[in-house]
Amino acid sequence: xxxxxxxxxxxxxxxxxxxxxxxxxxxxxxxxxxxxxxxxxxxxxxxxxxxxxxxxxxxxxxxxxxxxxxxxxxxxxxxxxxxxxxxxxxxxxxxxxxxxxxxxxxxxxxxxxxxxxxxxxxxxxxxxxxxxxxxxxxxxxxxxxxxxxxxxxxxxxxxxxxxxxxxxxxxxxxxxxxxxxxxxxxxxxxxxxxxxxxxxxxxxxxxxxxxxxxxxxxxxxxxxxxxxxxxxxxxxxxxxxxxxxxxxxxxxxxxxxxxxxxxxxxxxxxxxxxxxxxxxxxxxxxxxxxxxxxxxxxxxxxxxxxxxxxxxxxxxxxxxxxxxxxxxxxxxxxxxxxxxxxxxxxxxxxxxxxxxxxxxxxxxxxxxxxxxxxxxxxxxxxxxxxxxxxxxxxxxxxxxxxxxxxxxxxxxxxxxxxxxxxxxxxxxxxxxxxxxxxxxxxxxxx
Amino acid sequence: xxxxxxxxxxxxxxxxxxxxxxxxxxxxxxxxxxxxxxxxxxxxxxxxxxxxxxxxxxxxxxxxxxxxxxxxxxxxxxxxxxxxxxxxxxxxxxxxxxxxxxxxxxxxxxxxxxxxxxxxxxxxxxxxxxxxxxxxxxxxxxxxxxxxxxxxxxxxxxxxxxxxxxxxxxxxxxxxxxxxxxxxxxxxxxxxxxxxxxxxxxxxxxxxxxxxxxxxxxxxxxxxxxxxxxxxxxxxxxxxxxxxxxxxxxxxxxxxxxxxxxxxxxxxxxxxxxxxxxxxxxxxxxxxxxxxxxxxxxxxxxxxxxxxxxxxxxxxxxxxxxxxxxxxxxxxxxxxxxxxxxxxxxxxxxxxxxxxxxxxxxxxxxxxxxxxxxxxxxxxxxxxxxxxxxxxxxxxxxxxxxxxxxxxxxxxxxxxxxxxxxxxxxxxxxxxxxxxxxxxxxxxxx
Numbered sequence: 001x002x003x004x005x006x007x008x009x010x011x012x013x014x015x016x017x018x019x020x021x022x023x024x025x026x027x028x029x030x031x032x033x034x035x036x037x038x039x040x041x042x043x044x045x046x047x048x049x050x051x052x053x054x055x056x057x058x059x060x061x062x063x064x065x066x067x068x069x070x071x072x073x074x075x076x077x078x079x080x081x082x083x084x085x086x087x088x089x090x091x092x093x094x095x096x097x098x099x100x101x102x103x104x105x106x107x108x109x110x111x112x113x114x115x116x117x118x119x120x121x122x123x124x125x126x127x128x129x130x131x132x133x134x135x136x137x138x139x140x141x142x143x144x145x146x147x148x149x150x151x152x153x154x155x156x157x158x159x160x161x162x163x164x165x166x167x168x169x170x171x172x173x174x175x176x177x178x179x180x181x182x183x184x185x186x187x188x189x190x191x192x193x194x195x196x197x198x199x200x201x202x203x204x205x206x207x208x209x210x211x212x213x214x215x216x217x218x219x220x221x222x223x224x225x226x227x228x229x230x231x232x233x234x235x236x237x238x239x240x241x242x243x244x245x246x247x248x249x250x251x252x253x254x255x256x257x258x259x260x261x262x263x264x265x266x267x268x269x270x271x272x273x274x275x276x277x278x279x280x281x282x283x284x285x286x287x288x289x290x291x292x293x294x295x296x297x298x299x300x301x302x303x304x305x306x307x308x309x310x311x312x313x314x315x316x317x318x319x320x321x322x323x324x325x326x327x328x329x330x331x332x333x334x335x336x337x338x339x340x341x342x343x344x345x346x347x348x349x350x351x352x353x354x355x356x357x358x359x360x361x362x363x364x365x366x367x368x369x370x371x372x373x374x375x376x377x378x379x380x381x382x383x384x385x386x387x388x389x390x391x392x393x394x395x396x397x398x399x400x401x402x403x404x405x406x407x408x409x410x411x412x413x414x415x416x417x418x419x420x421x422x423x424x425x426x427x428x429x430x431x432x433x434x435x436x437x438x439x440x441x442x443x444x445x446x
Numbered sequence: 447x448x449x450x451x452x453x454x455x456x457x458x459x460x461x462x463x464x465x466x467x468x469x470x471x472x473x474x475x476x477x478x479x480x481x482x483x484x485x486x487x488x489x490x491x492x493x494x495x496x497x498x499x500x501x502x503x504x505x506x507x508x509x510x511x512x513x514x515x516x517x518x519x520x521x522x523x524x525x526x527x528x529x530x531x532x533x534x535x536x537x538x539x540x541x542x543x544x545x546x547x548x549x550x551x552x553x554x555x556x557x558x559x560x561x562x563x564x565x566x567x568x569x570x571x572x573x574x575x576x577x578x579x580x581x582x583x584x585x586x587x588x589x590x591x592x593x594x595x596x597x598x599x600x601x602x603x604x605x606x607x608x609x610x611x612x613x614x615x616x617x618x619x620x621x622x623x624x625x626x627x628x629x630x631x632x633x634x635x636x637x638x639x640x641x642x643x644x645x646x647x648x649x650x651x652x653x654x655x656x657x658x659x660x661x662x663x664x665x666x667x668x669x670x671x672x673x674x675x676x677x678x679x680x681x682x683x684x685x686x687x688x689x690x691x692x693x694x695x696x697x698x699x700x701x702x703x704x705x706x707x708x709x710x711x712x713x714x715x716x717x718x719x720x721x722x723x724x725x726x727x728x729x730x731x732x733x734x735x736x737x738x739x740x741x742x743x744x745x746x747x748x749x750x751x752x753x754x755x756x757x758x759x760x761x762x763x764x765x766x767x768x769x770x771x772x773x774x775x776x777x778x779x780x781x782x783x784x785x786x787x788x789x790x791x792x793x794x795x796x797x798x799x800x801x802x803x804x805x806x807x808x809x810x811x812x813x814x815x816x817x818x819x820x821x822x823x824x825x826x827x828x829x830x831x832x833x834x835x836x837x838x839x840x841x842x843x844x845x846x847x848x849x850x851x852x853x854x855x856x857x858x859x860x861x862x863x864x865x866x867x868x869x870x871x872x873x874x875x876x877x878x879x880x881x882x883x884x885x886x887x888x889x890x891x892x
Contacts, residue, residue: 010685027685029651029853047653076853078685105821107853127849131651140652144607151594161590163677163864165883166612166660169890181627181636183674184666184887190627197883200892204882205475205577206586207493213659214612220630228629231609239456239473239524375551399892403573407475407522407553418609436650437611437643441630444615446646446845 008080014048016083016094025080026051026096029131030071030107040068043091044079047137053079054086054095067101074107074128119432126437126446135272139434142265143422147212149260150233153253159210159235164197166190166214170396179218190216193415195344196400198236199373202411203403209236209413220441224430225365225420229439233421236413243346243356243372246412247332250360250368251284254330261425275427284330284360285322292318292333309340312364319364334358343383345371346412356412362424370414377404454526460494462529462540471526472497472542475577476517476553486514489537490525493583499525500532500541513547520553520574565878572883572892581718585880588711589868593658595706596679599699605656605681610643612636612660616842625664636662639861641790642846644682645819648857649849655682655859666887670876671811671866675885679867682859689792689802689818692858693778696806696814697730700776707871721873730776730806731768738764738779755786758810765810780804789829791817792858802858808870816860823850 011024028046035041042053057065071077081098089095113125113132122129130136151161171178171189179190191197193215201209215232235253237246261269262277269277287295289310296314297305299321310318310333322331335354338347345355357371374380381401384394394401422434432438437446457470474492481487488499503511517523527544535541559571568575576582597607614635617624625636637643644655661678681699683692707715708723715723733741735756742760743751745767756764756779768777781800784793791801803817820826827847830840840847868880878884883892 027855047651074853076855104856105823105850105854108851111852125848127646127649128852129650131649137651140606140608144601144605147607148597148601151597155590155594160586161593162586162882163658163660165675165885167662167675167885167890179627179629179634181625183625183890184664186890188625188890200573201882203573203577204575205493205583212609214609216613218630229611229613377551402571402892404551405554406557406574407520408551409473409522410550436608436647439611439613444613444629444632444634446848 010078011083012048013044013046013051016051016096017092019083020085020094021083023080023082023099024096025078026053027078027104028076030073030075030077033068033071033073035069040065042068042071042079044077044096050091052089052091052095053081053098053101054084054089055098064098064101067103071101071103072107072109074111074132075103076105076107078102078104119430123432123438123443124446130436136433138265138268138272139422139426140436142261142269142426143418145264146257146261146421146425147233147418149257150253151210151212153256154208154210154235157208157249159208160201160206161210161212162194162198162201162206163213164191164194164201164211166216168196169399177218179216190218192217193232194234195415198234198413199344199408199411200400200403202236202238203406203408207238209234211235212418215415222441224432225423227419227431227435227439228441230431230435231418233416233418234413235416236411238409238411240372240410240412243334243358243370243412246370246372246414247286247334247358247360248283250370250414250416251280251282251330251332255280255282258425269426273426273428275425277425278329280328280330284332285326285328286332286334286358287318287322288335289333289337289354290335295321308337310359315361315366316364319361329363331361332358333361338383341371343387343389344373344380346374347383360414360416362421365420365424367420367424368414368416370412372410372412375404375408375410377401380404456524457529458494459490459492459497462497462542463538465529466531466540467529469526469528469545470542471524472499473524473550474522476519476521476523479514479517479519481515486511488514488517488525490523490542496537498535498537498541499527499544499547500530500535501544510544510547513549517547517549518553518555520557520578521549522551522553524548524550565876569878569884569889570892576882582879584711584714584718585868585872586882588707588715588872589864591710592703592707592867592871593679593864595703596699597656597658599702600654600656600681603654603695605654606647606652607656607658608640608644608647608652609659610637610640610647610657612662614642615845623664625662638663639678640680641861644680644859645790645854645857646846646849648682648684649852649854653684655680657681658864661861668887670878671869673865673877673881673885674887676877676881677864679862679864680859681862682857684855684857686818686856686858689780689804689816689858692816692818692860693732693780693804693806694729696816696860696862697726697728697776697778701726701728704871715872719872719874721871723871724775726774726776730778731772731774732778732780732804733764733768734781735779735783735800736781741767754783756805761807761812762810765807775809777807778804779807784829787817789833789835790819790826792820793829806860806862808867811866811870813866813870814860814862816858818856818858821850821854821856823847826850 008025028044031045032043040055080100081096087093168189198209211234259279336357341355345357348354360368419431419434454471474490477491478489486501526546527542533539617635647655657680705725782803787801791803794800806814865877865880
């Protein structure tokens with residue numbers, strides 16, 4: 001067994017108070033160096049906090065003094081020393097009087113980024129950007145909590161977690177936004193959503209499907225809310241009575257997740273992001289697309305009355321309207337026109353030009369698209385034909401369409417962008433900040 | 447609100463006993479039709495079980511009789527009727543006396559597969575294959591439980607769940623097994639593991655990284671245990687004292703997951719797969735590669751003494767040996783020669799031709815590769831050079847290598863194939879059966 005023996009066990013900075021008087025090791029990064037004439041102060045940071053290492057210079061022959069003198073910011077160190085109660089120290093009234101310091105990985109100086117570095121250059125050095133900013137560290141803790149709370153809710157409601165393929169033999173939904181790759185002697189495509197496969201799982205008798213995984217969009221979009229690869233949270237529910245069942249599921253899932261986030265991280269989010277996490281009341285407001293457009297046009301939106309969909313401006317204005325009317329941050333927009341929805345969205349029996357679909361807006365940003373799916377083979381094929389899909393397209397979709405020939409139950413579901421949820425929750429300007437390693441048309445690194 | 451009103455709430459088959467005397471709806475598939483002269487029996491299956499619908503023919507004008515007469519196997523139906531206690535009925539002593547039946551999606555007849563269909567053709571119709579076989583349904587429930595138990599353990603041990611990109615700007619580790627795709631005006635590559643990115647997360651100050659996601663291998667392998675896309679469970683731990691910390695983490699994680707699976711599904715797994723889920727004792731046995739080869743050669747393996755790695759035959763023989771010696775199903779093989787491990791595995795100080803790495807075998811199948819990583823920039827670059835990477839290769843890896851220039855802590859981790867874990871756990875012959883929609887060199891559908 002290869003194992004180095006260290007003089008003291010590692011203690012997290014947040015737990016130091018429990019070890020006053022003991023000799024411990026703290027593992028972390030050199031956050032700040034204050035090398036004064038008689039004293040050396042080194043602030044060491046781990047993922048739980050900052051602590052002060054205090055060393056009184058011993059003059060020539062003081063090895064520790066020399067080591068501290070040569071330290072650089074962001075070096076990875078293990079400091080072993082005694083935890084001392086000292087009310088004068090800002091950081092929790094504690095300091096460490098060091099006995100030894102081990103430089104496990106020395107950081108070059110100067111660092112390539114600092115607090116004035118712009119977003120794109122920060123992304124080039126994302127590992128340093130995330131490491132140095134407690135707010136960025138918090139973001140991934142919040143993501144973990146939110147995602148796990150969604151899972152808890154989904155499992156409790158009878159979901160099975162599926163991992164569907166990202167490699168497809170034919171381009172899904174629409175060929176335009178799909179990445180194509182060489183696959184041995186032929187081509188494959190990257191799934192732009194698990195849509196077809198989660199429906200296949202429904203046809204396979206999986207009662208409720210939950211999936212978290214990457215989705216790929218070959219869209220040349222450069223906005224603050226688009227990425228070419230992002231983490232999708234997908235749900236699909238069998239035997240629904242209508243799309244309302246899907247919306248009800250989603251609002252309860254989000255309320256559960258936000259309650260958990262507020263409980264675990266509410267104070268830290270307020271401190272680091274200046275945002276209050278509000279646990280939303282149920283049900284969320286609902287408005288049809290027709291009503292929404294009517295409300296918005298009354299306020300001057302789309303004066304030419306030419307738009308069939310909401311643009312970002314319309315989404316923000318609608319959110320403001322709903323917030324004013326109901327105090328709610330969320331709104332389901334329902335009954336999208338069939339013309340701007342994919343062929344597999346079920347249509348209303350009463351108004352066949354409308355789909356039984358919805359988007360969910362949070363503070364004016366679309367975070368979800370959902371729908372009841374058309375599960376009747378003949379209707380589905382007819383709707384695909386109306387969207388201009390010819391015999392060839394339908395043949396390419398045959399594996400998908402076959403699911404509807406042998407007893408596919410009614411079902412519906414939704415896809416949610418995890419990065420967008422975080423972006424709105426934490427009040428971030430860009431999805432780039434809500435993703436560990438952002439991917440866009442111009443960015444494939446680091 | 448669009449919502450159809452049904453005469454009775456949906457009740458799951460497993461819950462019918464609680465509703466004796468009540469009128470309920472059961473939603474499911476026609477499993478079996480027994481249309482006799484005076485009686486019609488329809489066995490309806492949902493994801494929780496089978497129930498019998500019993501209808502006494504009423505003669506002409508009996509609409510229900512007519513509907514049942516026209517049913518087909520695997521049609522999706524909603525049967526509404528009274529739950530009746532009838533000890534004569536095999537299925538839990540219950541039957542449903544129907545008041546109405548709604549055919550929500552009629553299955554075409556005949557079905558394209560039956561119980562005699564071979565594996566490949568079953569995979570073509572995977573949705574029917576999974577739906578009709580309770581064992582296949584169970585597999586995904588087990589997967590959900592196992593995965594969630596791993597998450598619980600990982601979270602409790604301080605892991606953060608990360609979603610790292612699958613799109614890379616340069617080919618990772620080795621170019622040969624990487625899929626290449628068109629990415630706007632250039633090329634991108636699919637990550638063959640989250641290796642580099644989870645190390646980047648460690649460099650970013652994430653203390654312990656957990657990720658579940660797809661990994662892609664452009665290997666033309668046609669074995670029962672290889673796939674071109676599979677679900678990887680990845681872990682990376684910072685500030686380790688040695689590779690032993692990683693192995694200890696993994697054995698505890700697996701013991702926790704298997705205990706949970708045994709508790710929730712043990713009886714069902716024994717019934718459907720004929721396999722007992724054994725909760726492994728800790729620690730797992732460990733053997734160095736040198737020792738393993740010595741043991742195996744004594745038993746006649748590799749008579750030419752030419753092999754540096756274990757082949758599948760050697761893995762099985764080693765597992766048998768360990769099982770005999772210790773009774774244990776698992777074994778860590780450690781200290782792989784540097785020649786057969788990637789450049790980023792840390793080498794032993796004492797024996798620089800050996801790496802501080804391991805594979806974990808379960809019942810003779812490799813389910814994990816892990817290692818302490820080399821976190822010292824100069825050593826890492828040197829090791830890359832020794833693997834034949836030239837200036838160009840190193841330049842392509844610069845974003846990765848940069849992580850080690852600014853204070854990267856010691857760390858190590860592992861990657862586990864979720865499908866392989868299920869394959870061994872349930873005693874399956876092929877990874878194809880352990881995956882919802884298998885992807886191999888010859889299979890991109892359905």
